Amino acid sequence: xxxxxxxxxxxxxxxxxxxxxxxxxxxxxxxxxxxxxxxxxxxxxxxxxxxxxxxxxxxxxxxxxxxxxxxxxxxxxxxxxxxxxxxxxxxxxxxxxxxxxxxxxxxxxxxxxxxxxxxxxxxxxxxxxxxxxxxxxxxxxxxxxxx
Numbered sequence: 001x002x003x004x005x006x007x008x009x010x011x012x013x014x015x016x017x018x019x020x021x022x023x024x025x026x027x028x029x030x031x032x033x034x035x036x037x038x039x040x041x042x043x044x045x046x047x048x049x050x051x052x053x054x055x056x057x058x059x060x061x062x063x064x065x066x067x068x069x070x071x072x073x074x075x076x077x078x079x080x081x082x083x084x085x086x087x088x089x090x091x092x093x094x095x096x097x098x099x100x101x102x103x104x105x106x107x108x109x110x111x112x113x114x115x116x117x118x119x120x121x122x123x124x125x126x127x128x129x130x131x132x133x134x135x136x137x138x139x140x141x142x143x144x145x146x147x
Contacts, residue, residue, distance in 0.1 A: 001043045002079060004030075008063075009075035010089050014122050016072035019063045020052060020101030024108060027054040027131075029092045031113065033085075034133050035140035042087055043098055047131045049117030053108040059130055080098040 004026060006096040011025045033041035034130065046056040063071055083091065096104060108114045113136045 002041060002081065002085065004042045004058055004129060005062065006079050006081075007042060008059050008080040010081070011093070012071050012075050013020060013078065014093060014097065016070035017058040018061070018070055019066050020068075020103045021099075021104060022063060023055050023059060024053055024101065024104035026056060026059060027097060027108065028096050028104075029089055030133075031093055031140050033088055034137040035144060036088065037084070038137065040133065047135065048126050049114050049129045049131050051126065053105040054110065054114055057128075085137075093099065123125070126136050 007026050008022055011022055011029075012074065027047050030045045030047065033039070034045075036127070044056075044058055046058075049054050095116050096107075099107070113131045116135050117131045118125075118127055121127055121129075
């Protein structure tokens with residue numbers, strides 16, 4: 001089983017990106033993993049519904065010092081993913097990789113998993129509400145159009 005850090009490293013090695021974009025790309029990898037495989041692709045898949053969209057507290061702790069600057073250093077020691085995970089990551093990259101962190105934030109704000117986890121909160125209210133993996137699965141399956 002992989003770690004959320006492994007998924008993040010895969011995306012960082014694709015191109016330099018902000019922490020915000022990294023958070024959203026990692027979120028989409030996890031969410032689509034739930035939708036397509038009906039299980040987590042990592043052992044630590046917790047995402048919380050923060051003001052600026054889904055955030056992995058683990059990734060936040062690791063990359064927060066970059067602030068709004070791009071994370072440009074390639075990450076070494078990433079695992080060789082199996083074919084299913086590699087295909088998933090490539091698909092997530094092809095779908096979302098050309099978008100900025102702000103565009104991905106806006107997209108996640110329009111989707112049910114983040115909205116459900118923030119139900120009853122004001123737009124700028126802090127939250128550590130966990131985004132349900134079952135809501136991820138249900139929502140992304142509902143918009144899945146196949147290969």
